Amino acid sequence: MDTDELSSEAYHAIIIEAEKFNHDLTLQFGVLASSCDNEKEYLHQAKEMIKKLEKIDESSLSIIFFDTFPEKIYFLICLQKILANISEVEKIPEAKRYYEFFTPNFATGKFNKISIDNFLEKYKLSNPKEDITKLKKSIIEFRKLKAAGVKCNCGGSLWIIGSAISGKGCFTCITGESDCSNDYDIK
Numbered sequence: 001m002d003t004d005e006l007s008s009e010a011y012h013a014i015i016i017e018a019e020k021f022n023h024d025l026t027l028q029f030g031v032l033a034s035s036c037d038n039e040k041e042y043l044h045q046a047k048e049m050i051k052k053l054e055k056i057d058e059s060s061l062s063i064i065f066f067d068t069f070p071e072k073i074y075f076l077i078c079l080q081k082i083l084a085n086i087s088e089v090e091k092i093p094e095a096k097r098y099y100e101f102f103t104p105n106f107a108t109g110k111f112n113k114i115s116i117d118n119f120l121e122k123y124k125l126s127n128p129k130e131d132i133t134k135l136k137k138s139i140i141e142f143r144k145l146k147a148a149g150v151k152c153n154c155g156g157s158l159w160i161i162g163s164a165i166s167g168k169g170c171f172t173c174i175t176g177e178s179d180c181s182n183d184y185d186i187k
């Protein structure tokens with residue numbers, strides 16, 4: 001099977017959780033799906049893989065993660081989180097899980113980076129009647145959330161400016177577009 005055949009509960013539990021930690025870990029769980037026939041088997045195999053990963057030595061870690069070698073303690077915490085997520089998914093009967101082709105929105109291109117004050121100045125020019133103080137508060141709040149690892153519901157990275165103006169989301173979920181290189185986000 002392919003990871004996009006997983007229920008969205010299983011996809012979030014494993015793939016999104018791994019992606020929050022490190023993309024190379026996502027690849028490990030992604031490849032695993034191809035050797036499984038169904039979700040039940042995949043969840044089982046994922047647990048088996050976690051058991052092996054927990055005992056892995058440093059040199060094998062560097063084979064998986066190349067030069068983005070993680071701190072082992074965070075690696076173990078992430079594996080524990082995925083394991084806990086899997087138990088939660090297994091409590092939901094398969095028929096009650098939600099199946100739909102599901103891809104997180106990872107925007108392409110890079111935002112133009114801007115400081116909060118420079119952005120507010122620009123914003124005030126085109127929106128002279130808007131309450132800048134409230135917007136500034138909201139930007140600071142979303143910047144904190146992003147730094148704390150909060151993601152868009154789709155698993156994509158938060159767009160601080162867009163979230164502050166129109167509610168929590170990534171660039172693609174807020175605008176419907178994928179290339180963010182003509183837009184700004186906070187430094």
Ligand SMILES: [Zn+2]
Binds near residue numbers: 152153155156173
């Ligand atoms: Zn999104």
